[in-house]
Amino acid sequence: MAERVAFSPVPYPRLRRTVKFMLPLMGLVVIWQLVVVIFDVNPRIFPDVPTVLRAGWGTIADGSLFSHVTASLWRVTVGTVLAILLAVPLGILMGVSRGVSSFLSPLFRFFSVLAGIAWIPIATLWFGYGFGAITFVIFNAVFFVVTYNTLLGVSTIPMPIRHAAASLGTSRWQLLKEVLVPGALPNIVTGIRTGMGFAWRGLIAAEMIATNTGLGYMLFLARDFYRTEVIVFAMIVIGIIWLVLDRLLLAPLERATVERWGMVQRS
Amino acid sequence: MKNLSLENLSKTYFDPYAGTTVNAVQDVSLNVDAGDFVAVVGPSGCGKTTILNMIAGFVPISGGRVLVGGKEVKGPGPDRGVVFQSFALFPWKTVAENVTFGPKMRGVGKAERAKIAQEYLALAGLSHAADRYPNELSGGMQQRVGVVRALANNPDVLLMDEPFASVDAQTRMTLQEELTRIWEERRPTIIFITHDVSEAVFLANRVVVLSKGNVLKEVDIDLPRPRSWDRLVEDGDFKALSNKVLQLVRSA
Amino acid sequence: MTYAQTIWGMYVRWTTAWPALSAFAPFVPLIALWGFVVWLEIFPRVFLPGPFEVLQTSWSLLYKGILPAYLGDSLVRLAVGAAAGMALAIPLGIFIGLNQRAHDATWPVLLFFQAIGDIAWLPILLVWFGFGLTTMTFVIVYTVMFPVILNTVLGIRSARPELERAAQSLGASRTRILFEVTLPGALPNIITGLRNGLGYGWRALIAAEIIVGTSGIGFLMFDARRAGSVDEIVVGMIVLGILWYIVDSWILAPIERATGERWGLVTT
Numbered sequence: 001m002a003e004r005v006a007f008s009p010v011p012y013p014r015l016r017r018t019v020k021f022m023l024p025l026m027g028l029v030v031i032w033q034l035v036v037v038i039f040d041v042n043p044r045i046f047p048d049v050p051t052v053l054r055a056g057w058g059t060i061a062d063g064s065l066f067s068h069v070t071a072s073l074w075r076v077t078v079g080t081v082l083a084i085l086l087a088v089p090l091g092i093l094m095g096v097s098r099g100v101s102s103f104l105s106p107l108f109r110f111f112s113v114l115a116g117i118a119w120i121p122i123a124t125l126w127f128g129y130g131f132g133a134i135t136f137v138i139f140n141a142v143f144f145v146v147t148y149n150t151l152l153g154v155s156t157i158p159m160p161i162r163h164a165a166a167s168l169g170t171s172r173w174q175l176l177k178e179v180l181v182p183g184a185l186p187n188i189v190t191g192i193r194t195g196m197g198f199a200w201r202g203l204i205a206a207e208m209i210a211t212n213t214g215l216g217y218m219l220f221l222a223r224d225f226y227r228t229e230v231i232v233f234a235m236i237v238i239g240i241i242w243l244v245l246d247r248l249l250l251a252p253l254e255r256a257t258v259e260r261w262g263m264v265q266r267s
Numbered sequence: 268m269k270n271l272s273l274e275n276l277s278k279t280y281f282d283p284y285a286g287t288t289v290n291a292v293q294d295v296s297l298n299v300d301a302g303d304f305v306a307v308v309g310p311s312g313c314g315k316t317t318i319l320n321m322i323a324g325f326v327p328i329s330g331g332r333v334l335v336g337g338k339e340v341k342g343p344g345p346d347r348g349v350v351f352q353s354f355a356l357f358p359w360k361t362v363a364e365n366v367t368f369g370p371k372m373r374g375v376g377k378a379e380r381a382k383i384a385q386e387y388l389a390l391a392g393l394s395h396a397a398d399r400y401p402n403e404l405s406g407g408m409q410q411r412v413g414v415v416r417a418l419a420n421n422p423d424v425l426l427m428d429e430p431f432a433s434v435d436a437q438t439r440m441t442l443q444e445e446l447t448r449i450w451e452e453r454r455p456t457i458i459f460i461t462h463d464v465s466e467a468v469f470l471a472n473r474v475v476v477l478s479k480g481n482v483l484k485e486v487d488i489d490l491p492r493p494r495s496w497d498r499l500v501e502d503g504d505f506k507a508l509s510n511k512v513l514q515l516v517r518s519a
Numbered sequence: 520m521t522y523a524q525t526i527w528g529m530y531v532r533w534t535t536a537w538p539a540l541s542a543f544a545p546f547v548p549l550i551a552l553w554g555f556v557v558w559l560e561i562f563p564r565v566f567l568p569g570p571f572e573v574l575q576t577s578w579s580l581l582y583k584g585i586l587p588a589y590l591g592d593s594l595v596r597l598a599v600g601a602a603a604g605m606a607l608a609i610p611l612g613i614f615i616g617l618n619q620r621a622h623d624a625t626w627p628v629l630l631f632f633q634a635i636g637d638i639a640w641l642p643i644l645l646v647w648f649g650f651g652l653t654t655m656t657f658v659i660v661y662t663v664m665f666p667v668i669l670n671t672v673l674g675i676r677s678a679r680p681e682l683e684r685a686a687q688s689l690g691a692s693r694t695r696i697l698f699e700v701t702l703p704g705a706l707p708n709i710i711t712g713l714r715n716g717l718g719y720g721w722r723a724l725i726a727a728e729i730i731v732g733t734s735g736i737g738f739l740m741f742d743a744r745r746a747g748s749v750d751e752i753v754v755g756m757i758v759l760g761i762l763w764y765i766v767d768s769w770i771l772a773p774i775e776r777a778t779g780e781r782w783g784l785v786t787t
């Protein structure tokens with residue numbers, strides 16, 4: 001414990017950090033292969049590494065992986081972008097008035113806890129099986145969470161800050177641009193990260209039920225034929241895509257706002 | 268109470284950014300008698316905190332020894348109580364629980380702890396706040412808790428690192444007067460670190476001026492006690508001594 | 520304007536008298552609006568049922584005992600899964616948080632497994648365990664575990680070093696420091712993790728019930744979807760919303776606030 005303070009943190013070059021991150025994952029692959037070989041696991045239950053790689057290569061070679069991944073990502077992009085474009089202005093608009101925001105916040109809280117998967121049945125009823133239903137599920141997972149967080153963010157900007165801005169001669173538009181939006185930004189970003197977490201899971205679930213392309217469908221189709229090696233490969237692809245999205249895009253964004261401005265640290 | 272002595276204490280830090288080493292403290296020797304009150308002053312970065320952290324056992328010593336009552340110490344221990352600049356109160360414990368934390372670690376029973384809490388909170392004038400959480404107190408009150416928390420554990424030496432630096436000026440003066448009162452009542456051995464010259468002169472029997480990791484000079488402060496700001500602000504001796512120390516610090 | 524003011528005045532007076540009321544008030548205009556839209560008959564009834572039909576359906580589901588039974592099933596699954604998930608996750612999180620080597624070796628793996636997500640496990644679980652309780656329990660335990668582990672680790676590692684020093688110089692042993700200083704300091708993070716974990720967990724449960732489907736609210740909704748009975752779907756959604764709203768805002772959020780805010784550790 002004493003040593004921890006004796007040295008300042010060592011500056012990490014980027015490469016070294018990447019290696020340090022990849023090493024345990026490589027170790028996991030090695031352990032996986034060893035376990036499968038040593039215990040002679042039935043490939044139906046869990047295939048070994050080469051089998052999964054071969055299956056993965058197969059899906060890459062015949063182009064099916066590419067079409068599933070693009071279908072999933074396209075749905076996520078459309079749903080998320082639409083949701084953010086609507087949610088942020090709406091949340092700010094409602095948050096500006098203390099009365100409106102305190103009155104409406106239970107409503108948005110209710111819908112944000114319901115967001116995502118619970119909408120799958122009614123979404124498929126409204127839009128039929130396919131792009132519409134799935135995009136809707138993603139849309140509402142992001143929309144309600146972001147609206148609620150924006151509302152919360154704007155309405156919790158301390159009054160003294162707003163008064164300070166007013167007494168410095170800020171116009172309404174400037175107040176919005178210089179105070180309300182930046183003040184709510186940490187909450188907005190946290191909302192986007194949480195909402196997309198729900199949306200991504202909702203996407204996989206919805207694709208298992210309501211479509212014939214996408215990563216979720218790829219998983220479920222493989223299950224129908226007991227092709228465990230394709231299942232495992234698809235799981236890894238899903239993990240990597242979300243890890244890249246969350247760690248390289250959303251988490252840094254959140255760190256840049258939430259942590260930099262001195263709010264609580266998050267995982 | 269026991270005496271504290273530092274024998275040729277040194278500390279070398281490694282700076283991984285520059286890849287060089289920094290001699291933060293070099294060959295410091297100092298003797299504090301049992302029941303004495305010594306202040307250490309010096310400009311920022313001269314190694315005050317490093318010395319205190321070595322005495323407390325928070326950082327490893329590069330060279331030399333720290334002796335409490337003639338016995339060499341290694342690592343942190345309850346024989347040396349510490350008061351922190353950042354208070355370091357446990358946020359999840361009430362004021363009374365913070366004050367009796369040390370006794371609790373020693374296995375003192377509940378009834379006895381309640382008595383200790385009562386005694387020391389009265390000493391700090393905080394009896395009314397016993398069941399509040401640190402977060403609900405002002406900075407000055409928090410540091411009063413910090414001081415009696417260390418005292419309640421009956422340490423041989425009390426180490427204080429700029430304990431009043433983060434409270435407002437009025438409160439700081441009150442806290443300084445309270446600290447001299449408590450010292451006169453109980454006579455703990457205190458080593459008090461500060462960059463504020465008048466604070467050092469007001470509180471201590473002896474002021475040690477530090478410069479770039481070395482002891483520059485020791486100045487005896489033979490002002491009469493009890494000391495109060497009302498009197499000392501206009502006092503010629505106080506002014507002269509403060510001036511003398513200030514010149515030393517500025518030449519450091 | 521004056522009517523609006525009168526209504527607003529009533530709202531303010533009543534909610535100050537009974538603060539719980541403010542949680543229900545905004546649903547009144549929403550339900551009125553819903554009824555109005557249905558009355559206009561813009562959408563066919565099979566797409567959007569009216570409030571009264573939904574009320575009737577929920578009464579009949581209650582009366583037949585289907586709703587209580589399914590609700591009970593879902594709640595038991597969630598509770599068992601959450602308890603098991605926590606029992607595994609908290610000790611593991613403490614261990615990884617305290618041990619730098621363990622942290623270096625497991626952190627990327629933990630992030631990766633969290634990224635795979637609970638629902639993507641369903642197909643392989645179906646291969647392993649078939650359609651049944653084991654599959655569902657596994658999914659919930661898995662979902663609850665990761666946010667709790669990650670947040671526990673974070674809480675332990677972000678402990679303030681001067682508090683540990685203070686405890687050390689007051690004579691606390693390593694074990695005492697763990698229980699008196701490190702763990703309480705990590706508690707707000709642990710609770711946040713639990714809250715996130717349960718948030719993901721019950722969504723995973725719904726998905727599992729839809730896909731694995733033998734009983735539960737998720738099954739109720741998907742069964743209704745197959746039969747084209749939209750009012751039962753809406754009943755299911757409302758029940759889920761209310762349920763989670765109660766758990767989250769009346770149990771989890773107050774605990775989070777009670778620890779975090781009184782101790783001054785959380786700023787929200």
Ligand SMILES: Nc1ncnc2c1ncn2[C@@H]1O[C@H](COP(=O)(O)OP(=O)(O)O)[C@@H](O)[C@H]1O
Binds near residue numbers: 006280310
């Ligand atoms: N952990 C550390 N690593 C490297 N250098 C340090 C560390 N802590 C302190 N130093 C250096 O040691 C010197 C003395 O610091 P410190 O004891 O904090 O001074 P003071 O408390 O008198 O302001 C400074 O030059 C500082 O930069």
Ligand SMILES: [Mg+2]
Binds near residue numbers: 315316
């Ligand atoms: Mg210092």
